[in-house]
Amino acid sequence: MKRRAGRAHYDRATIDAILDEGLVGHVGVCSDGQPYVIPMLYARDEDRIYLHGSPLSRLLGDLVDGMPMCLTVTLLDGLVLARSAFHHSLNYRSVVVLGEGRAVLDRGQKLAAMRTLVERALAGHSTDARGPSEQELDATKVVALAIDEASAKIRAGPPVDAAEDYGLPVWAGELPLRVAAGAPVPDSRCAAPLPPYLSSYGRGDA
Amino acid sequence: MKRRAGRAHYDRATIDAILDEGLVGHVGVCSDGQPYVIPMLYARDEDRIYLHGSPLSRLLGDLVDGMPMCLTVTLLDGLVLARSAFHHSLNYRSVVVLGEGRAVLDRGQKLAAMRTLVERALAGHSTDARGPSEQELDATKVVALAIDEASAKIRAGPPVDAAEDYGLPVWAGELPLRVAAGAPVPDSRCAAPLPPYLSSYGRGDA
Numbered sequence: 001m002k003r004r005a006g007r008a009h010y011d012r013a014t015i016d017a018i019l020d021e022g023l024v025g026h027v028g029v030c031s032d033g034q035p036y037v038i039p040m041l042y043a044r045d046e047d048r049i050y051l052h053g054s055p056l057s058r059l060l061g062d063l064v065d066g067m068p069m070c071l072t073v074t075l076l077d078g079l080v081l082a083r084s085a086f087h088h089s090l091n092y093r094s095v096v097v098l099g100e101g102r103a104v105l106d107r108g109q110k111l112a113a114m115r116t117l118v119e120r121a122l123a124g125h126s127t128d129a130r131g132p133s134e135q136e137l138d139a140t141k142v143v144a145l146a147i148d149e150a151s152a153k154i155r156a157g158p159p160v161d162a163a164e165d166y167g168l169p170v171w172a173g174e175l176p177l178r179v180a181a182g183a184p185v186p187d188s189r190c191a192a193p194l195p196p197y198l199s200s201y202g203r204g205d206a
Numbered sequence: 207m208k209r210r211a212g213r214a215h216y217d218r219a220t221i222d223a224i225l226d227e228g229l230v231g232h233v234g235v236c237s238d239g240q241p242y243v244i245p246m247l248y249a250r251d252e253d254r255i256y257l258h259g260s261p262l263s264r265l266l267g268d269l270v271d272g273m274p275m276c277l278t279v280t281l282l283d284g285l286v287l288a289r290s291a292f293h294h295s296l297n298y299r300s301v302v303v304l305g306e307g308r309a310v311l312d313r314g315q316k317l318a319a320m321r322t323l324v325e326r327a328l329a330g331h332s333t334d335a336r337g338p339s340e341q342e343l344d345a346t347k348v349v350a351l352a353i354d355e356a357s358a359k360i361r362a363g364p365p366v367d368a369a370e371d372y373g374l375p376v377w378a379g380e381l382p383l384r385v386a387a388g389a390p391v392p393d394s395r396c397a398a399p400l401p402p403y404l405s406s407y408g409r410g411d412a
Contacts, residue, residue, distance in 0.1 A: 023282065023296075028243035028276070033236055034236070036234065036302070037278040038302070039278065041296060068240045069241060070241040070242055072245065074230060074245040076230055079327055081331065082335065084335055084338070084342070085320055086339075086342040114291055118291050118294055126291065129287070129288065129289060129290055129376055130290040130376070132292050139292075165336060166395050168336060169397070170334050170335055170336070174390070175328070176388035176390075176391065177386070180383070181381055182284075183382070184381050186379040187379045198287075
């Protein structure tokens with residue numbers, strides 16, 4: 001993707017809207033100069049982003065130790081098809097957050113963070129599913145990343161072709177892409193009815 | 207995401223299938239211990255992955271200088287909804303490739319790489335769009351990353367609940383997610399008919 005200066009945004013409303021539509025972010029850390037990028041479920045709660053996982057996770061261990069991290073969230077909105085290969089592009093919205101993680105140890109905040117993680121993935125579900133036991137709380141590591149140093153990049157709209165190419169007999173425009181949900185698949189022991197929030201699932205439809 | 211050892215795969219067929227279905231990867235680099243993760247269009251060609259962009263891109267400059275990099279590609283396949291918040295998960299397929307980029311300078315290989323990048327994004331389109339001029343070739347930097355050190359992680363299937371939770375009256379199962387294309391939107395100066403490969407677009411449908 002071409003990341004032109006004109007595509008940068010720093011206002012929190014733009015940044016938050018992208019973070020709230022996304023579901024999986026890509027977390028980068030460095031170890032002896034080697035970068036590692038791992039996909040992780042995340043959820044924003046006001047001025048911070050929560051990540052969670054097993055206490056045995058080496059990545060989460062590094063994150064709570066204050067290792068510098070980068071969380072990048074990308075929403076792919078479409079292919080931009082130009083009349084020349086050179087001017088092909090993608091429509092997307094992305095956010096990059098830089099900072100240092102810190103462990104969430106307070107049990108109340110940890111519980112709230114876990115509820116936020118479930119609720120952001122599937123609104124309505126956090127009140128249905130059984131909440132974490134004391135043992136499960138202990139078996140979950142939660143990391144908070146403050147949204148202090150963050151920026152968004154957005155590319156939208158039609159292709160921009162070279163002036164002399166507009167006469168070429170080539171289809172040009174956008175092919176919109178989005179995340180779509182299929183029909184829910186109950187597991188083999190599920191006897192409960194399908195909740196309404198599952199039959200109408202969509203991201204960014206609000 | 208919980209990344210258990212049992213989910214790791216190292217065979218090239220599994221890795222290549224994920225790389226070929228993906229469109230945008232997340233590229234990580236380190237600068238003075240600070241990681242940066244940037245979304246980029248990529249395309250696999252046999253044993254290497256191509257990235258491209260403007261020669262003015264600082265990231266691409268770092269990559270061709272042999273800075274250690276990580277390319278991560280994630281395909282989100284669904285939400286895994288358990289009877290307890292603790293056992294919620296995601297179904298996904300991801301690949302992590304570690305290595306060092308090198309600049310593609312040979313004009314023939316550069317042209318082939320650019321064709322591969324267009325063709326992987328939209329099969330059929332590389333023969334329709336005007337190919338790069340000499341000037342456009344010069345204005346494009348292409349980076350190759352060898353697929354030497356790569357691994358895949360896959361989580362698929364229903365939730366795994368705690369034995370005592372199966373009796374809870376909570377819906378449990380999978381909500382499949384996929385990338386879906388909307389109706390193509392021609393730009394305001396487009397007079398060409400819609401090509402057949404655009405009206406039947408899908409990723410991973412092959």
